[in-house]
Amino acid sequence: MKKVLLLISWLSGIAPATLWAQSVSDPVINSTLTGTVIDSKTQTPLIGVLVRIKGTTNQVLTDTKGKFNFKTGQKLPYILEAAYIGYKKQEIKAEASPLLISLQENESQLNEVVVVGYGTQRKSDITGSVASISKALLAQPAASFDNLLQGTVPGIAVTQSSGQPGSTATIRVRGGNSISFGNAPLYVIDGFIIYNNNDYANTGASNGGGVNALSTINPSDIESIEVLKDASATAIYGSRGANGVIIITTKRGRRGHDEVSYNVYAGSQQVSKTLKLLNASQWGSLINDVNTSTGTAKTYSDSALAALGQGSDWQNAAIRKASVQNHELSFSGGDEKSRYLVSANYFNQDGIVLNTGFKRYSARVNYERSVSERLKIATNVFGSQSIEDKLYGNTYNSINFQNTAFANLLQVSPVAKINNADGSYNTTSPYSANPTNPIQDIVSTINRTYLRRILGNASLEYKLFKDLTLKVTGGADLINTKQNYYSPSYAGSPGGSGTGYSSGGYASVGNLTATTWINENTITYDHAFGNKHFLNVVAGYTMQHQKDESAVASAQKFPNDLTSFNNLNYASTAVLSVSDGHQSSLNSYLARANYSYLHKYNVTLSVRADGSSKLGANNRWGYFPSLGVSWNAGKEEFAKQWGTVLTDLKVRLSAGRTGNSEVPPYSSLAALSPSNYYFNNALVTGIAPTQIANPDLKWETTSQYNAGVDFGLLDSRINVTFDAYYKKTTDLLLNVPFPLYTGYSSVLQNVGSVENKGIEFSITSDNIKNKELTWKTTLTFAANKNKILNLGTGIDYYFPLAPTGYVSPVIVKVGAPVGTFWGYNTAGLITASDLSKGIPTLTGVSQQVGDTKYIDTNGDGSITTADKHNLGSAQPKFTFGLSNSINYKGFDLSFLFQGSYGNKIFNFLQQKLEIPTLSLNASTTLLDRYSATNPNGKVAKATNAPVAQVTDRYIENGSYVKLKNLSLGYTFSRGFLEKIHAKQLRLYVTAQNILTWTKYTGLDPEVNFFDSDNTKQGIDYGAYPSTKTLLAGLNITF
């Protein structure tokens, strides 16, 4: 029996812990005591808790309701000891029956078991940098789990692309290693390895920002998240470990509990901020000034100006208050041999912009069973469907700037009316030749993505011998994306492509399937030699294969709009259909040894060999070793003199190499591409080489060194983890500029290097800890410095491909961080005395008083592109998070502040809104424009459509602090719960994103127009506005 228990506890991922010895009987009864053991925090009963009368061998286990009883010869009062794995041992004086014992979870960090790559490890034995995200933070309501990572773990930075429900986020662990490809971390979900590819959520049929493929996962299914940061921890993932690894473990059932749990929350969202735009009469006066500058007559007389009044508020006409709701039902439980969890989830978030929103339906089954003492099987499967109604606009991953529908709306003239007198949309505007209405466009355009995913794996663990276990895992990740787009015959669209108005109705449907299968085979040897030497060795062979196929069909000129995208047969004009497909394979050998002497001196050695089909034929295989050591100095004799002041002192050192091969498939081949021409009005396909073969294309390699220290203060009431690291990435996968006269603009080669160095720490403090009141504070802090060391011989800088018609606002330059802004410095406006002094003015433009004054940084007497220089970087100097949780009796209060300091944002939208034109609306900052009547104006005088230069005016400070969430809950007492036959009941209210402190003038400093494009971070081109949310929820467990 003991063996089985041990096996079970070992199989369930919990290290064997020493409990007390066997039970005995006692015939004489002097007292009877009944009692219940509960979790101090959740108030739920604990099953299988060992309760013993101190100093005796008399002990019992609690039953499925957490109850125990003693009939004993001993008289009351006596001392009871209660022990439970994962909880602090407790002594209670038993004076009368019944007795309630409430156990506290064991929070001593070093005894925790954490999930690491291909196994688990005692935290005390870990040599690398591994951080766990606390349960309390995972319990926050969120559409997608990546929304929860912000501010929780030092060294992980999360930036939402926009406020669009279901939108993508850019996630970086310890800065970005690569310039061109793959800076996102690797995800391991219940052992299944995923490199998240949001391209799989986009077929090309719809437009607008990306859909977050991670949003397919129901965040409340997640039990724990571990973030592996240094090489010692990530090298076991070899080629894909360079950007950090996020290990996600989903919930299991608890043995001996059959539970039904229902969680619900619902709430309301509203826009966080809107931009200040000119009203009709202010706009009219601007138009008059532009007229004056071009020497034409004023459009509006003074009386006409006054009559314009406020005009239309297009921005607010598109915004609404929107609801969000989430329902989740789960069944879980288990017995000695099996554990299970079945859950279902429905999430529905309406967007605050009309006709947008995000929905998810998902279901999960986790099951495991010990078939025999040697064999254990397990499976984790979830299926989900996400539906996103996107705001259309700039096409995902396109390099072109194209207004989103929202940014477009900001520029609509306030003089144009939104509605006609009869309530219909007004489609005539003196400022547009197209009879369309932007609000009607948003409301009537269908732009929907269905994202369906089934992710499942099954594993078999077989104990070949004592201490030697074979594990075989097979899994598949199936993604199907269907997109529907329809622009009715009366709808316009910013940018013009796929506009229903100009094409007589435009429909597009797209379909994409992406299949990943994985097979991992590992052998684990785990042995303790005489309780002194602890050895754990893993070796294995793994394979992964990815295949995607997509197709888009479109048509235009429909006789009417009745069938929208559903029947392209009604269209009279076909648009050429497109399809695409890719495959790639990755085979790997891996090995790791963890050795610990007395849990004091620990060594981790790992190596992985990866072979990737995406690399050149001559260099497919890469080898990624790592070494880590740690020393639990707190366990040494000399540490005893520190008493409880300094505890659990641990020092860690690690070094290793990891890799990155996230180039698209077929990147090393001599590829030909189609291009088109017409003969006799018929389209013909031309085929020409567009990529030179590079059979030597190889891994981008990151060498990382990490030094860390962990310690507790004041009896572990304060726990500190501190890490410093240095990373150097070499053999960058870089599109090296090629002389254009060769016919190729660049060739993908392994050239150049980038470094990242930084420090990070987290401090957790139990400020108050007594029976009734606990208050815990966690501070996380990370500072990372990124620098480009080399871009190849003879190349000092290059500009990433700028959108057609625009100058690149960013530069990739040796010595500067990736994502450096590049432009002019300015010094206010040109004055008459400046002109008389003959200061340098912008070449090629006749600059007058009241125009922007550019600074001649190189002092050559003229303002040319040579005067542009470094205007700062999109990378923050540091990021931090501060979370607090307070429990008083049944109440719990928690809040999280999160912030970023030192990052710059290119406020492209503001620049656009400060360009006076004769047709587009503008920002209220133009009210302070220079003019004859406002000679002290701070903004350049109004001229007709002046050229926008990238200047320091629009490179804004993006530092911010946000109150991300504030939550107040109440957990009902047991007495009440017993009446309603429930095990647990909690009610709560949560407010999210309620406060932001920032100097950034745009909508939200968390913005990334170009999504995860490494070189173009921090660019704001009019994203979907972000929201404030107020929620109320209930969790109940039976």
Added chain:
Amino acid sequence: MKKLSILFLLAVVSCNKLDENPDSVITVSQFYKTQSDAISAVSAVYSALNTDAAGDFPMYGRNMNLLTGNGSDDQIFSPSNTNTDVRALGTATYVPANDRIKKNWQQHYFGISRANVAIDNIPNINFDTTVRTRLVREAKFVRALLYFNIVRFWGDAPLILHDPTSIDVDAQKVKRAPKDSVYAQIISDLTDATRLPATYSGANIGRATSGAAHALLAKVYATRRDWANALTEINTVINGGYGYDLFSNYLDVFQQATKNGKEHIFSVQFGTNLGAKNSQQYLSSGDFSSFNTAVYPGDLPADSTLYQLFAATDTRRAVTFFTSLYNSATGKYVTFTPARFAKFIDYSISPLTNQAQSGVNFPVIRFADILLLDAEVLNEVNGPISDAYAAINRVRSRANIPDLTPGLNQADFRDSVFLERRKEFIQEGMRWFDLSRRGGNYLYDALKKFPDKTGAAPKDTLFPIPQSERDINSELTQNPGW
């Protein structure tokens, strides 16, 4: 159980190969095997003329006009040009780092690269020799056309005739070949291309013909002031039995229905592509974006003098410009001053505002060009003889304007021909070339008449070699004055 797992493992190992057999990409080793491959390789050469590989504006149809239009006295810039480099071309303040100069350079050399690949690979494919030779000659025609533009824009230039065989940047470092070597290659390619078919039928209409090769040779010789050879080629074009003639209606030169007609010697082909493929003609797009007279399309005349060059009776004026638009919202006509370009508006598009789908061809060489060249060359060789008058008057009479004043001296006649060329070919990629080939400070003198062209200088007769090319390859020298 153990055996089973190992079996399973082995079974899977064997099926996950690391070799790439691309599903969706054709690789060089698979291609250049059949006649169809050869035809596609040559279609790609033509495609360089109407499509940018990276989705930028096309060479003919937008980008080249920035050099030949904005760089000349026809245009300065439109307030809607938000790209500073576009404006710099109009104000003659461009620098070697100018992005649009680089783009034109790139588009030309990308086309040459495709031609090189076709010329090198097609002879090794085994199929109908007549078609095979023809395809190679077509590629040579386009290569010559592109090198002709290059040598006129930049002078000495890298003369690349083969695809690179290495990814090593150093291996690509070449010197600029002297102008004469570039011209020798152009003449050699065109001479070969003169053996192309005189006409095509059906699905091949639009390909380069022997007439086009002779016409381009004529332009090459005229540019080099090799008047005798130019005259020979002109005579071949006019009297060689090709049947070229002027359309009686000037508008027909720029309409979909009359494309590839008797006046068109070589045109870059566009189609109403309905979103099928991105090969868009941009010269008229944006013309109808707004009824606000201060909202501008991408191209505008330098000032009202361009419009005023035309006599009221000149039928070219109403084809080249429009001055008013009907606003259905107000029921009134909106008048635009100065007039706006209208030449490339595709009137067959409905609604008319949807000019993004314009299917109007871009005429690279048309018969009026050869007639005016005939007048010019005859005048250079013999003075303003009656044949020279006849040639220019043929163009004038089609435009419904009186014959050129008789009895002009040679210099005045020359100026008259160039003025006629200016009026005839607005926005057709001629003006900058015509100004620069006059030599001396002729181009500079024309530009400095416009105060807005603040940077006009004698060095403008050649564009600068793009800075980024010189950054990569230090062997490339810069043009004088830059």
